[in-house]
Amino acid sequence: MTAQPITSPRPAADGAGEALLSVRDLTVTFGRGRKAFRAVDGVDFDVYPGQTVGLVGESGCGKSVTSLAIMGLLPGRGNTVGGRVTFAGEDLLSMPADQLRDRRGRDVAMIFQDPLSSLNPVVPLGVQVAEVIERHKGRNRSDAQQEAAAMLKKVGIPDPDRRLKEYPHQLSGGMRQRALIAMALACEPRLLIADEPTTALDVTIQAQILALLKELVSESGTALIMITHDLGVVAGLCDEVNVLYAGRIVERAQRHDLFATPRHPYTGGLLASIPRLHEERGRRLTPVPGSVSDNIPWEQGCAFAPRCANAVDVCRQQTPTLVPDRDAVGDDRLLRCHNPLTANPVDDTPTVEEDAR
Amino acid sequence: MSTPDPTPGSGPAAGPGETGAGTATAEHDVLLDVRGLKVHFPIKKGLVFDRTVGHVYAVDGMDLQIRRGETYGLVGESGCGKSTFGRAILRLEDLTEGQVLFDGTDLASLKGEELRRQRRHMQMVFQDPLGSLDPRQTVEQLLLEGMRAHGMTKDRDAHERLTDLLREVGLPRTALSKYPHEFSGGQRQRVGIARALSVDPQLIVADEPVSALDVSVQAQVINLLADLQAELGLTYLLIAHDLAVVRHISDRVGVMYLGALVEEADADDLYEAPLHPYTRALLSAVPVPDPTVEDTREQILLVGDLPSPANPPSGCRFHTRCPWRQETRCDTERPALRTVEIDGVAGSHRVACHWAEQIASGELQPHAVTVSGVTDPTLTTHDDDSALGAKDTAYPTTDGG
Amino acid sequence: MTDHLPDTGTSPGSTGTGSGTGPAEPRRPGLAGRPGARKKERIDRLAEAGTLSEEEGVSLWQSAWRRLRRDPVFLVGAVIIAAFVVLAVIAPWIAPHDPAARLLIDQRTTSNPIPGPQPGHPLGADDAGRDMLSRLMVGARQTLIVGVLATLGGLTGGLILGTLAGGIGGWMDGVVMRIVDVMLSIPSLLMAFSLAAMFARPSQWTVILAIAIIQIPIFARLLRGSMMAQRHSDHVLAAQALGVRAPAIVFRHMLPNSVGPVIVQGTLVLAVAIIDAAALSFLGLGNPDDTQPEWGQMLGRAQQYFNTHPEVAVYPALCIIVVALGFTLMGESLREALDPKSRR
Known part of the structure; x- marks a missing residue:
């Protein structure tokens, strides 16, 4: 029984037919x-x-x-x-x-x-x-x-x-x-x-x-x-x-797309903060700062803004909406963010930081 | 925050070497040397007089060396x-047998005041950050307590030290007057770490320090532990079930199964080339946050559950679930931790398996595991975990190593 | 991971608290030599840990009190108890008549042993012609003394035994708990009667002593149980690992965290103590000196006239019920407020 490959191809949700x-x-x-x-x-x-x-x-x-x-x-x-x-x-x-x-x-x-x-x-x-x-x-x-x-x-x-x-x-x-x-x-x-x-x-x-x-x-x-x-x-x-995050969907994507190019800083933060089994040892993790108790109410902007490295002024003034994300890789992607990530934070590129400034 | 005095040679370099362990670590500065440690909990029964009807073999023959400044x-x-092992080496559990040599002192033989003084050098960080902090004490009281117990509040301004401690763990000064329930999970764990640091320890035993925290906060604490080690020259024993976390911060890794080590190696070596079947299965079972890896990798699905430590299997403890189990030796002879002669495997890599070489070379292939007469090829279960309470009276005396 | 040195410091300004952490920073060996860099990193780490309010910390008791202040159940109980205590203190001055004076003794006849209500005596008098209202008011004092002292006595004994058993453990635990078990195996009222009857001259103090003793096992068992739970908790283990001395662990960590339920039990037991004292008085084992009225004793005397004049029993009984209810309400809401699960 052992050593069985887990390669069951997943039936992609083609959107055809009626939602259950x-x-x-x-x-x-x-x-x-x-x-x-x-x-x-x-x-x-x-x-x-x-x-x-x-x-x-x-x-x-x-x-x-x-x-x-x-x-x-x-x-x-x-x-x-x-x-x-x-x-x-x-x-x-x-x-x-x-x-x-x-x-x-x-x-x-x-x-x-x-x-x-x-x-x-x-x-x-x-x-x-x-x-x-x-x-x-x-x-x-x-x-x-x-x-x-x-x-x-x-x-x-x-x-x-x-x-x-x-x-x-x-x-x-x-x-x-x-x-x-x-x-x-x-x-x-x-x-x-x-x-x-x-x-x-x-x-x-x-x-x-x-x-x-x-x-x-x-x-x-x-x-x-x-x-x-x-x-x-x-x-x-x-x-x-x-x-x-805080009661709202902040990002939706097909699984491969999400992990390849996370767009919401929270998704990116989650991915960057977990240690990987297959990576070089000693890479410094990039945690999401603070905790959920630092959130601001959605009515006043983006709840994640106080913890977000990508936050800009508009994030604390205007509530972001969940809209189709056209810039991203992959179809059917939704995103709730004023200033999304442009590069995967898990790849060791410091672009995130530059964009924030 | 003085770094511990690195006097080499004060440790018991190669102890009363009856195992091969002494040679592997002789050239290093060993801070903690555990030899043949056993912790057995009696199972008691009886209405008026408790009668010991068996034992839970929680730790059953652990040999382990931790070098100064490393993360194990x-x-x-x-x-x-x-x-249990982590608490046992801090003498928070009663030891049944064995030696715990800390910087040359055998903790197992210490008692009373001597032991209390020794505690200063080794501290613990707990899994549950809220449960491990007394809810009725302010952070200040919590931090001062250990310092007071070791007379560390006399020589210099204790408050200055408190501020330093908080700074080390990244908490503001206002935290001093607060109670544990007023913090978030990650902040509580920082308080727990500050308390451990308050007595200037050399060794910190961190028992699942991040598993109770939210994913996004775990990394904060992992980074903090790494920073503190770099700054203060601490030695860590990190106990965790999350292999990715362990791999991330450990220099060396030991894999434990039913009370004893089955494999020990430098972190990279272990994850590159796991030798023990259990380690292989464990590594293959960890879900990886990468769909491409998840879709293609081979997974070794283990059969059944961990057998009861009150009634461990004979011979190799893993033989009941092992896909590589052989007819001979596995169920009769308990394998000792040994180095193996395999190309590309470091000399520090030790494994407790009779067939490690044959498995590594591919000579032995995994097979379906059949237990208790059930021959379902995909999912069968070993079933002796229901009886923690002395169903059988014949407990095997366990000392095979 | 190339841009680490001072430039991470440029980002915080615009966005406030959360943005201090840039991407990965490298491991830093030895920071002591770079005070500037070290300070900056501290600021970063402060941001990483999240914010804390600037206010002083609030202890568990304080936060429980904040909740209690708004809890109507607690307030009702507290008002009852406060009224009862105030009455107990000032009763001798505000009582319309001397409770011991047999003012209406003339009206007592063989056909009507209880003088009824009349102007100046709204509740009438008892069988000795003493003013009922005054006796009820002044009786609050004795009742309070008996209830509080008996409970305090039981609490103290229970705390000592419970701390010995739960704090020292081992053989001490075995010995203490067997004693407690033996005490619990005797019905408590029966034991109170036996104890009270052992004294040659029953008095108020024998009643208090008897009731205090029968309450010891309850408190001891409760405290020992919660101390045992504390003994295995992580924070006690942590104190042990720190090298804190055993007595300090018991008195600083285990005991304070265990007394909550005991204190709550105390408020509940107070009601029981008053009722038990009434039972002892009722059976003639109470204070024989009836010039100092006490509700239980009044209830006891009323039994002979219960068929014809139930009101003589109902008045003190009502007082006992209301006061017992007050303590119970307070105890229950206190228990809820101290329950860590209900904290927000």
Whole structure:
């Protein structure tokens, strides 16, 4: 099994056909009045069948809230969700709760970062997986059990019949995440949302899970929204990448284009700040200065401006909009920046600095 | 901030060399010399009287030398014992066996006041910057505490030193009166580093110093650690799971698996030519932020999870997941860390594998791994990690090296 | 990576705080010889670390207090407690009558043992003809003394035992916790009765002592638990690695971080202590001197007349409930305010 090349050609999102999921102007506000905090601030994106879309950003950028809002999983109180989320022609946000619950699991499934807290600790795994199948596919208990066993086998859990009788704490982290994926896939959803599915796992286990996800997408044509902070994960998995900062998308590009020519200084900053495995030792990293607490509100300009090496005066006066980026390499690129990068900061060229002046 | 006195020869150059380790490092100035270190945690059970029913072999026979002024990177997956090792050499864990020679002093034999005084020379930077700072103390109190414990506030103006410390780590003076919860993650980690520096240590053990931080902030802390090393002549033991981070700042790297080193080499050598199957798998599993690399590279997918350290496999600890496992030796004989005779591999490169030469030459080819009767060629799992709590009573005595 | 030397310094001016970091700077060996360069780099690094407000730091207690000030639950509790304390202090001066004087004893007959409300005596009198309102007001003082002293006693004992167990650990922990377990295994009221009954002459102090002792195990267990959690926390490990002496670690790091829940428990226990004291008085193990009124004792005396004159019991009972509620509200909101998870 080992040493298998990961060269599955990704079906490029050609834009043909109808979007499976279409998110328009999604806004999530926590709290009210003067204390209100906009976690997600007008996010738009589409997901086509068989496509993997990445939402990338750091803690607090709103990526997880976006996914919860799409799934209708935000706690009802204390937050307001605005905008439109259309799944296969139906608006998920205005859908009655029971219909939405029906969609969840059958058409849209989600896997979370922490597999242990996503599983019920006092119910055997088999019952939990079978429950999903019973509910959404209308199978009886014994059929569902059989199907559950098949599902676990499919995601690479050996000896599934024994595992079904076990409780979540008896499984290892990787195995739990597999079980969660099995549950998510049990009803052959058309869209899978993975929220940092490998962050809690070790690299070797992460590689297993990512390979599994890739295989599922290419085999079953499931659309995947991958939410992560790890650009390495994005590079190998996603077709289209959305970079989020402070609740807004700041850059969108196809994966190869994004990594070849990052245009937003934040994207560039992220890429320049991570150490590479395949590079000369001792290269000094170029960190993004400050932290998210230094942000200014979007209403007053660009939230990233205080941390941005490329910032010019207009960045603190005028809110940048997300517009097609014509100067960039590659098609379908969107960018929210007044003064974008002209060269990849990872290549050791000091052009960035010169442009800033 | 005086740089440590570089008196060579004060270290135990080639100790009671029963391994080949002594020769490899004899010519260097060894600051920390760990020999045969074992840390076993008893598993206790019982209602009234605790009965020891087994041990977790967290660290099980570590030999490691760190030279003065270098950065030694220790990598491994969670549960491999790397954090326990880091705490053990600072004597924050009870040692079961072995020697920790720091600048010639055996820390394992020190007690009480002697040990307390020695602590000044080695400090720790923690993973969780918030959890490692007492929430009820201001930064000033936090920084002064260690200095006071070692009588360093008497000889000169302590406040001047505080300002210096903050400057070193890039924090403004106003930070002094603030409490940990008022900082951002990266700033907290800077406070943690300043605290470690406050007692003028020679060695800093950094346990996952950046993994709790946001990606964009990680680089700030990595750069800071590099700067401080250059300025103050510090020696680092960097413990991390992120191979890219380790590679970036380490001079030498050790790879740990289930309580012991499986490979050790200069950073470049290790990443150029990994010899141990586990190192190969680990390196191939790291996602690279470059789509072209990701699309074309070969990946060695390991099977299953780390076995339980309470019940480690016999022989080579890795044989249950190893794609190169052989019928002989691997499951019976525990390989020692040794240098290998392979073209293009440096003499400082050591590996604990019986078949390193054959694997490197291509004589041995990887094969599917089959465990516990399951023969799924892509994804099978080793399954003895469910029993940390003494299901079996027969624990192997582990000293194969 | 060619332009490093002084020219990175030209960029900050125009854009403010964030722009100090240019592209990669080279490693700098030995900065001491170049004061100018060093200063500039410091400025760069300050920018890199992000900004900090200029204000003084705010401690956990301070920030908890800031939240509490706006918490209506806390305010209601605080108002009740404040009123209760003020009443306890000034009651003897504002009470309309002497609580010990048998003013209405003439109206007491065998058919009507409790003189009813009348002008000058809005709540009537008790079975000894003493003015009910005055007794309730003055009773606040005794009740407060019993509640506060008993809780303080329990708290002190619990802190000592908990610190011994959690701070020293090892065999000490084993010994202390077994003692605590034995104490906890006896129903607390039963133990209070036994303790109070052991004294030849019951008095206010025997009540306080008995109640203080039965509360020790609760506090000890709570403190020991949270100190154990602190013992394994990174910041204690860090202090240990710094070479801080063991007593300093216990008293500077472990204890201050553990007392929060204990103090909260204290406010909750205060309510229980008042009720327990009432129970002891009710059973005749309280202060026999009824010239100094106390709510629990009044409740106890009222039992004989409960069928015909329930109001005699209801008045002190209501007072106890309201005060207990006040302490509970305050304790609950304090607990919430001190919870680090709720901090913003």
